[in-house]
Amino acid sequence: MPAPANARFATLHVEHASTVERVATELRRAVFEGELESGTPLRELALAESLGVSRPTVREALTVLVAEGLATREPHRGVTVSTPRAESVRDVCRARWVLEGAGVQAWPTADAVRRRRVRETLEAYTSAVHDGGASYEELNERHLAFHVSLVELTGSPRLIQMAEALMDELKLALAQVDRINRNAHDEAESHEGLVVLLEADRVDGSDGAYESLRRHIDDAEVEIIEALGLE
Missing domain, CATH: 1.10.10.10 (Winged helix-like DNA-binding domain superfamily/Winged helix DNA-binding domain)
Known part of the structure; x- marks a missing residue:
């Protein structure tokens, strides 16, 4: 039975x-x-x-x-x-540039759902910043979700998975920098500028989204290393 x-x-x-x-x-x-x-x-x-x-x-x-x-x-x-290492931060930022740069370049051919996802993740991040009550962990998660959404523009599951792995490597260092510099508001504003360029279909050129992203990642690399004294 x-x-x-x-x-x-x-x-x-x-x-x-x-x-x-x-x-x-x-x-x-x-x-x-x-x-x-x-x-x-x-x-x-x-x-x-x-x-x-x-x-x-x-x-x-x-x-x-x-x-x-x-x-x-x-x-x-x-x-x-864990203690971040300068060489690891540099390598992660180089890899981010390849993946996120590919996403930005894919903007003109990305579908409306993926484009909307970029705006939605940005708004989730900026609202958490402006509300002022979010923990550093929550700010960090929303910040990194925005960067992954850029890679999602490629439509490649493998590239998205790689981006998520990179963000896992970087999230501790970014959280520490946010806590030290308390600059989440400035970060949110710079991301808004990038999305405005994308939504205006200004991808290429010296004042386009692609170059704006490159400068952002270069600045982030320097900021992380200097703020955490990794040199």
Whole structure:
């Protein structure tokens, strides 16, 4: 006789996984808000006692942060908050230029949905900036979503996936710069200028969107390296 339908799932539960995610969420918040600076050791025992959870739960949450690039695990040293490297920032920005530049160049042939997505992600970012109540983590996510939307103009799932991976590498550094310089408002305004050029179909030329994007990424590279003292 078959078992009742609900009996098939009697061994399933979500409590542990939910606790891991709650711990990971709290650690992300602390990293983005500057409570845990780059290089800070993330000790399992101390975190478990502070958060009131088990060490295995902390260990799993740290594994999540390592996978996201927010933390680094080294043999015999444990886990620390990741520290951006100047050469990595430069390389990521070069790759961003290739991908986002391709997106901007694709604007004339992009469909209305992809074009509208650029405007929508910009408005989500600028509204968060102007409201003043968003966390650095939220600002960072909306900021990077805008840049990914530029790559979405290409219509290439592979290029979009590559862009998302690059943003994961860059998000810790960008969040730290935003926190240090408190310049999210200026960033939002510069992005608005880029979108205005796109919507006017001014892609090429020295005053077009393509060159505007190049200058923006070049400036971002210098700003990140200087603000974080990576040289």
